[in-house]
Amino acid sequence: MPLIAPWTTAYGSDDSIHSVLVRIDSAGLCGWGESCPLQFPSYSPEWAAGVFMILRDVLAPLVLGKTVSSGQDLQALLSCVKGNPFAKAALDLAWWDHCAQSRSQPLWKLINGRSDTIEVGADFGVMDNLDLLLKGIAAATQQGFKRIKLKFRPGWDVEMVAVVRRSFPDLVFHIDCNGAYSLQDARMFEELDQYGLAMIEQPLAHDDLIDHAQLQRRIKTPICLDESITSPDNARKAIEIGACRWINLKPGRAGGITRVLEIHDLCQSAGVPCWIGSMLESSLGMSFCLALATLPNIKYPSDVFPSRRFYRKDLARPSLELFGPGRMKLSPANGVGTQPDPDELAHLTVESAVFTA
Ligand SMILES: [Mg+2]
Known part of the structure; x- marks a missing residue:
């Protein structure tokens, strides 16, 4: 997503934001998560393309088709992967959105x-x-x-x-x-x-x-x-x-x-x-x-x-x-309570992957 003006900090200047979005479909509901580690590993060792790759190649296959009853369950499935918190967060957030919907509650409640x-x-x-x-x-x-x-x-x-x-x-x-x-x-x-x-x-x-x-x-x-x-x-x-x-x-x-x-x-x-x-x-x-x-x-x-x-x-x-x-x-x-606008998402997506259990 292009920023209105570059955002400058001690680690450099960004003129756009690079996010990885995860959508989890299960039991007729869909939960969305977003992880935004920046384009380069300048804030932390993670970066958007790396987060996308580890989600696609490692983390998504670990959770696909599994029953997850709590955030701890989900983190346990991911625990064989050291570090990579931004990548794990994309899945974790999507799970929490899905979980709150399945319990008919706003996430904050x-x-x-x-x-x-x-x-x-x-x-x-x-x-x-x-x-x-x-x-x-x-x-x-x-x-x-x-x-x-x-x-x-x-x-x-x-x-x-x-x-x-x-x-x-x-x-x-x-x-x-x-x-x-x-x-x-x-x-x-x-x-x-x-x-x-x-x-x-x-x-x-x-x-x-x-x-x-x-x-x-x-x-x-x-x-x-x-x-x-x-x-x-x-x-x-x-x-x-x-x-x-x-x-x-x-x-x-x-x-x-x-x-x-x-x-x-x-x-x-x-x-x-x-x-x-x-x-x-x-x-x-x-x-x-x-x-x-x-x-x-x-x-x-x-x-x-x-x-x-x-x-x-x-x-x-x-x-x-x-x-x-x-x-x-x-x-x-x-x-x-928020989800991507389908047209904007299609317009801004540079790469995607789909997994089916
Ligand atoms: Mg800070």
């Missing part, structure tokens, strides 16, 4: 969500200049967004944060470094403490926990882990060693709804608050993020965006809209 409205934030990538950023933040605060997230990378860093704080003394905002730094930059993160950031998201390497624990001991600002949390097991380890005080949950990165629920629950028990991230999915993938944002331990506005923020035309329908300032409303429809 099936997972014990607590409310049909959620708070969402406004995000800004690396921009051409500070004036553009300040205008964007002013517009977002006027629209009622309660928090702002700013991408942060070498060259768009401390000075940018200082200018934003001077211009908006009371703004709740945080930065996302997308793993661009190392412990050698600890002094810069200490300097950032004076700006009252809500958190610093993924300052160090995408697969690190230990250095994050060391950095967290040196700074007052809470660290939030995103890229590093790829499973319930490393979420547990991150909490045990004090690598973070927040965890960002994304269904793709964690291996699906099943895994996000496990991480959510263990964070809740440990007193570590969470919020929901996204990968610029279509409204189909975003709707799973929306459902997860209703969980009780979600304590910060989530990265779920109205379709028009990034897309002229959304692949899926209904498209997502704001429901009041900085809020979105969950669909009362059974399942995830």
